Amino acid sequence: MTETHSATTPAAPVFPPGRYGRRRERQRRRPWLVAGLALVTLLVGSLVAVRLYKNYGDPAYDAQVVTYTDIDDTGLTLVFRVTIPEGGQATCVLRARSRDGAVVGTQDVLVRDEPGDGTTQVTQRMTTSAKAMIGEVLRCVPAQ
Structure with a gap:
């Protein structure tokens, strides 16, 4: 049985040098940046929730x-x-x-x-x- 073209996994394409510009390197992930943004978002959301509760949320009245x-x-x-x-x-x-x-x-x-x-x-x-x-x-x- 012969191997068909669809059964092979294609290799990364090879481009002629200098024709399409330089390829970008994969950027390094910054988990501390994502964690910092999540923390700031959580803090701001909590402050807004407390402020709204003080103004509108007292169930005793x-x-x-x-x-x-x-x-x-x-x-x-x-x-x-x-x-x-x-x-x-x-x-x-x-x-x-x-x-x-x-x-x-x-x-x-x-x-x-x-x-x-x-x-x-x-x-x-x-x-x-x-x-x-x-x-x-x-x-x-x-x-x-």
Whole structure:
């Protein structure tokens, strides 16, 4: 049986000298560079995560809108629940938006923990610059 061309492994091609420029040598790998970049990326990611958690991630101060009523051209009444640690206080940022999504009112409300299950229900009248469509609680953070 004769050997076919497809069964042989091709050798590296031989190019005429000087015709195609010089061939580059394989560059040496630098594992310390890859490890350093990975470490810096991990450090920056951790710092960003800690910063975001401090601003938005405290689960001890959780707010939920119950309802918004009495909507007119000058304001609305917003009813919401806030979970606060026992004996704590929270500052909640409320926002009212119009039908087109424009912000027509914002308000900061101080909420104190009431004895009970740690959940406090708050009813707050907000004044707005135009007729609101919706009332929201943006966030609640520990009062300072």
